[in-house]
Amino acid sequence: MKIAISSTGKTIDDVMDSRFGRCNYFIIYDLDNDEYKAVENKGITSGHGAGIAAAQQILDENVDVVISGKLGPNSYRIIEGEGITMLQAEQDKISNIINEYRENKLSHQKGAGAAHVGLK
């Protein structure tokens, strides 16, 4: 069971990035063996379609759950279409968010956020 969390840094001691399309990294955490890796978000260098590039990367990583702040309309559509669970979290250390996930404390994303938020 793999979770992807948008992150400001490369370790689980870093804080979650509330942006999806233009976050710096994704932490891909494997709950089965508590191992994780950080991947650089391809969306961050995109002129257009950052959310799409980031979502494609998530699909290619074969995760089951995505945790972030809000997702824009394009990335939301892609991730929802694949049946991947989308959960919302507040900005906090990634390790805390993983614990909250384990304790079922995170709520579902209730729909896409505004577009281009990561550019502000």
Place this chain on the structure above:
Amino acid sequence: MNIGVLSGKGGTGKTTVSTNLAKILKAVYIDSDVEEPNGFIFLKPEITDTKEVKLAYPVIDDEKCTNCGRCVEACQFNALVKTKKDIILFQKLCHGCEACGVACPTGAISFEDRKIGFIEIGMSDDIKCMRGILDIGEPLAVPVIKGLLKRIDSSSVNVIDCSPGTSCNVVNTLQYVDVAILVTEPSEFGLHDLKLAVGLVRKFNIPFGIVINKESNDKNIIRDYCKEESIQIFGSIPYEREIAEIYSNGNMLVDNEKYRNIFKGIAKGAKAVIEWN
């Protein structure tokens, strides 16, 4: 002969200068600010012709597609996504480059066209007028600008009213420009963005000069800058209430004897620069 009117900062007076200059020169007026063309408000041409501008987009044949994802890798614009079952197209991001079609190993991709805007051509008294209009909701202006500018006849004198700014829209318009008039205003924003525009026309080696609009004092930061950089000033338009009133009523400044000479001076300056080059 194509005269491009650009500015850097928006709202400095490109359309004021282009429409009035076209009338004085009896030139063709072309509004290439396809996202928000406003020149026709003043020239009020009678439209005689309309043409659609279309952009290609890929259509994937499900029977031939093996979901290999090479089209997704080829796309530089993130318009395609590979899911577990198929390929999704985000149409508004597609630039119509057709690289996906080249990359596809099974010939599964063909192309259709869709309308993203249109061109209007008309006459205002003896002035031929042309403009491009991007459809509302479409993000890509450049294909409409290209669709408009490829129709101009360079053997006539054309005044091209450019988009504001100095990015893609303006860069693509400058491909057609022989001499540029940079319209600015004596403010810090005006000067800041003027420098960007100067950098751009110099990069393209386009001869140019400046028109200072809304000038109330002939000692100002724009004139200082032009002196430092040895940039020619074609003319200036005063900061006057009467001008604002004429403009707000959608009228032409050159219909007023008082302002006609200003534009004759600008026209003369632009012509001299052309002759030098």
